[in-house]
Amino acid sequence: MLTAEQAAATVRSILAEQRPDGAIPWFTGGHLDPWDHVEAAMALDVAGEHTAAEAAYRWLMRSQNPDGSWFAAYTEGEPSDRSRESNFCAYVAVGAWHHHLSTGDDSFLEEIWPTVIRAVTFVLGLGRADGTVSWRREEGGGAPDEALLTGCSSVHHALRCALAIAEYLEEPQPDWELAAGQLGHAVACHPERFLDKDRYSMDWYYPVLGTALRGEAARERLDRDWNRFVVPGLGVRCVADRPWVTGGESAELALALWAVGESTRAVEILKSIQHLRHESGGYWTGYVFEDDAVWPEERTTWTAGALLLAVAALGGDEATVSVFGGDELPTGLTADCCATVREA
Template sequence: MAGAEETGRLVLPGVLTAAQAEATAGWIAGQQRADGAIPWSTGQHLDPWDHVEAAMALDTAGEHRRAAAAYDWLAEHQNPDGSWYAGYADGDPTRPSDLGRESNFCAYPAVGVLHHYLATGDDAFRRRLWPTVRAAVDFVLRLQRDGGQLGWRQEADGRAVPDALLTGSASGYQALRCALALAELAGEAQPDWEIAAGRLGHAVRRHPELFLDKSRYSMDWYYPVLAGAVRGQAASERLDRHWAEFVVPGLGVRCVRENPWVTGGESAELALALWSVGREREAVEILRAIGRLRTADGRYWTGYVYPDDAFWPVEQTTWTAGAVLLAVAALTGDPPTTAVFGGARLPRGLDRDCRDCPR
């Protein structure tokens, strides 16, 4: 298990002590199955995106063996077309609970694989997982639409859903940049990926009309910043524009604009977005606000309905805890985490619009 030496890097006054970081990492590790799968919690389902988020959190706490096992689970259970199913009951690969395949779920392992490699320098791991990443990206790009956006899902019957989600496409943009970094390390040029990343970033930055209107959800507000598609002044302006709609002072971030419900995952992700554009003080304030979601043994409730003074839903999830650890890792300067979420040195593809694109 992670010890004080590893989690000492995750000390953030008013947010986490080394012992608290160790407890949270230990709880995530305790939910991991023997085969490497990390469900939301024991008995709940696994989806590939949240599985990766939890694995990345384990790496921030020095749990590299466990993180590697999580990525090996993905490699072992990848579908022949490069995808993963959208859900697995209790993380059991023989019991898919949703036979659809979602583009951002299948793209995100590239972020985690690069993060793990940067955390460990393990070339054997990178070489072993590269074919998995390559196949997954090829699947994702088969869902890319003419405007550059990613169709969000392929149904169980093979039908591609043409509709695109801004949050999912933004996440896919971050993943494509990480995949391009892995391609460079593998010595395999991927010019089609470079074009696809450029088109996708342009769509996220400039063409909201290409996406379903999910603006009532806070993720659509901050995710283009978190994923690195929008940076600089444009990023701060975007965050300021809807701040009052989603941020509840002293409590955290609403998941949905009109609902009196703050959630740990969205709050930690906003903290990451704020950090990525140099607004560390506000990021720390957001993380301190969600301290009420923390249990004594290091778990995090998914959300809090503040008029009722009630935690809801009645669950603690590995991805919520993982998002908190990743946000703290970025704020405390963990190099792998700052690399994949800061994005300064990630390839950006062939951008069509470079006025405010990441550099």
């Protein structure tokens, strides 16, 4: 898929965008969101750039709001969207655990642990009665009584990583165990609890990527909508009814495929998006194939990050395998009725 030299150039494309304070925006002059910031930081860790990754996590530690959240977007270091999205805030747990598995640095894990606790506390404060999590808290403090399947799948993954940290540090979190189990059950078994975003490819593969689905149930889900979203030779559509393939979604699908033993298809998906590669090593966000046009004309750090994580998983990187494979992550308190569906 990539030579060592090509992979190194992709890593450099992320490092070139990282600000001196550790922040990793989408691109120079673009905004930062906490989720994509973590995705890029994890890619730095798989490349051995641990100092740069730690700087990214220290930016999160310094920037966390008193309630445990982060704003949805920052531009040039200042908040540009003051809403706070649950999956954005939860993802620090995934990054923190991945960083620890990459480095073995106990002292840093202990240092970032209070940040993780505050973030999870904020996220669970958005919990709904049906076990799902509202997708955001608005600037004024209100929260819509709505849950998103993609967001909740990501939160479920983050809760499992947070529980792994808690277990490692011998800091039991029974409320988190219950929340992880309830949320995983909702994602795996109750699509009616979420807003209908079926046209987006993320809602298709994220229950797998977020580790709520495994085994035959996961493979059946991926097979069911394969032809709706996958454009042979080009990648994965962001939205089913638009002629637009995107690198980030394609790389995430490859990671989900790998997680359920579909490595051959994962490699083919990653090969198919090499037309998005720029000579700098970065990747264009997307391509409108009916117009033969790159769009938008930006090379995003999170696209490069997602690709590097998928390549790392396929290559057997231990930290990435553990975090995204999910077999070694605590499951929380799972519902008996979903035991055969989850196959965790």
